[in-house]
Amino acid sequence: MPGIDECLSQAMEIVGARGASLIDWSSGLALGTAGDSPTGDHEAVAAEATDLLRAAADSPTFADENDVRIPLQDIIVTGGRSYHLFCFVSTVFDSRLALHLWLDRADGNLAGARYRLQALAEELVLA
Numbered sequence: 001m002p003g004i005d006e007c008l009s010q011a012m013e014i015v016g017a018r019g020a021s022l023i024d025w026s027s028g029l030a031l032g033t034a035g036d037s038p039t040g041d042h043e044a045v046a047a048e049a050t051d052l053l054r055a056a057a058d059s060p061t062f063a064d065e066n067d068v069r070i071p072l073q074d075i076i077v078t079g080g081r082s083y084h085l086f087c088f089v090s091t092v093f094d095s096r097l098a099l100h101l102w103l104d105r106a107d108g109n110l111a112g113a114r115y116r117l118q119a120l121a122e123e124l125v126l127a
Helices: 004-011 042-057 110-123
Strands: 017-024 029-035 074-078 082-089 097-104
Touching: 004 017, 004 029, 004 097, 004 110, 017 042, 017 082, 029 042, 042 074, 042 082, 042 097, 074 110, 082 110, 097 110
Parallel strands: none
Antiparallel strands: 017 029, 017 097, 074 082, 082 097
């Protein structure tokens, strides 16, 4: 089971990956980063992504229709040349974490990247 650095390293092995980070969206901080950042600043991206993650996760509109306690799995934002995948990470402690993968649209496979990022989120060990 990988820790943060190993998890991000494995995320960067996803075809088309340009950058990856683990975001604490309760504070807006990047707990770990790898690769490039869309703006050149991983911390700024984490802070900006926090608003998106909070809005989606806290909205009853996006809750599971059968059980509102089931959290969102992920968010996909598409841009002209890239995808941003945000995969929520379940933890045993009171924390709000998400893996962020910045994926090149021409080189990456969105479905494959989403599947792999979810697997990494499930395997992540936070010590």
